[in-house]
Amino acid sequence: MENNEAIQAKEILLLDDIYTTGATLHxxxxxxxxxxxxxxxxxTIFR
Known part of the structure; x- marks a missing residue:
């Protein structure tokens, strides 16, 4: 990643519409x- 200052020491929430294997979120x-x-x-909204 080029601009890691935007995420350093942050608590991040990833949103996804469908959870299948979980590989993308992982x-x-x-x-x-x-x-x-x-x-x-x-x-995630749907599983």
């Missing part, structure tokens, strides 16, 4: 944590 959360996010949570 990879996104992992990338955000690796760039300095304090925490990452997720919310």
């Amino acid at each position: 990879l996104a959360a992992e990338a955000l944590i690796n760039e300095g996010a304090k925490s990452v949570s997720s919310l």
